[in-house]
Amino acid sequence: MAVIELPEAINLAWQISKELKGKQIASGVRGSSPHKFAFTGKHSDEEFAAIVKDKTIGTARADGSVILTDLEPGYVLSLGLGGERILYHTSEKTLPKKHQLLLNFKDDTYLTVTVSGWGEVRLLEQSEVPRHPHIKKKAISPFSDEFTLAYFNSLFDSLPENKRVSAKYFIISEPGIWGVGNGCLQDILYRAKIHPKRQMVTLLSEERRTLYDVIKQTLNDIIELGGRDNERDLYNKPGGYQRILHSKTVDHPCRECGTPIKKIQYLGGAAYFCPSCQAE
Numbered sequence: 648m649a650v651i652e653l654p655e656a657i658n659l660a661w662q663i664s665k666e667l668k669g670k671q672i673a674s675g676v677r678g679s680s681p682h683k684f685a686f687t688g689k690h691s692d693e694e695f696a697a698i699v700k701d702k703t704i705g706t707a708r709a710d711g712s713v714i715l716t717d718l719e720p721g722y723v724l725s726l727g728l729g730g731e732r733i734l735y736h737t738s739e740k741t742l743p744k745k746h747q748l749l750l751n752f753k754d755d756t757y758l759t760v761t762v763s764g765w766g767e768v769r770l771l772e773q774s775e776v777p778r779h780p781h782i783k784k785k786a787i788s789p790f791s792d793e794f795t796l797a798y799f800n801s802l803f804d805s806l807p808e809n810k811r812v813s814a815k816y817f818i819i820s821e822p823g824i825w826g827v828g829n830g831c832l833q834d835i836l837y838r839a840k841i842h843p844k845r846q847m848v849t850l851l852s853e854e855r856r857t858l859y860d861v862i863k864q865t866l867n868d869i870i871e872l873g874g875r876d877n878e879r880d881l882y883n884k885p886g887g888y889q890r891i892l893h894s895k896t897v898d899h900p901c902r903e904c905g906t907p908i909k910k911i912q913y914l915g916g917a918a919y920f921c922p923s924c925q926a927e
């Protein structure tokens with residue numbers, strides 16, 4: 648299942664700001680197809696519909712893998728986080744049959760959100776955003792100026808001495824790179840030549856430097872190409888970033904050395920790697 652991560656969230660936020668800003672909501676329906684793992688917050692579907700009616704779309708921004716869109720005045724719509732398809736429609740004809748959110752704008756265009764797996768369709772008051780349950784207060788985005796090599800090295804210093812922390816855990820859990828999940832992780836570790844189970848205390852300073860550069864470079868490449876190839880943008884167009892490692896590359900030769908790519912289940916998800924380039 649494809650899951651929105653930071654580069655896709657940034658891309659979708661740009662597109663929402665560009666395409667939808669200024670549009671006024673004629674009606675908003677959540678829960679035409681109720682979903683167990685849609686994180687919906689405190690409002691009932693009826694309250695949701697009453698609040699969003701006549702609101703105007705403002706600016707959207709990404710915070711990690713969450714997309715926050717201002718609903719003016721006073722509210723914020725929170726999307727993303729998981730496996731979501733967030734689509735803009737200029738005609739009724741392309742509306743999906745099942746969806747967890749349908750916004751009908753007064754100019755007869757639409758936004759739909761379909762959740763697969765889990766995801767956010769949450770309404771918040773502006774003042775509640777700092778207490779958003781899926782946003783870390785002090786998270787530093789890998790795209791921010793604060794994401795320096797010194798900051799990245801400080802993450803290693805913060806590792807508990809007696810705890811074994813693997814590369815995968817380090818990047819997607821604790822301390823974590825904000826917005827990076829099990830999807831972007833695969834190519835990051837491949838490009839850095841680090842095994843998903845590699846203990847982070849064993850990384851040499853050059854390897855830390857490489858990993859730091861690769862995180863920034865990989866996320867940047869994904870953004871520039873409009874997302875990963877298994878994700879869709881606001882216009883239902885697949886991203887242009889061709890993933891190096893994914894389920895279909897298992898047993899195929901590594902493009903660097905020819906060794907067959909392996910797959911393991913590790914920390915609640917698949918991990919793909921080249922056993923030769925990424926020695927454990």
Ligand SMILES: [Zn+2]
Nearest residue numbers: 901904921924
């Ligand atoms: Zn290889």
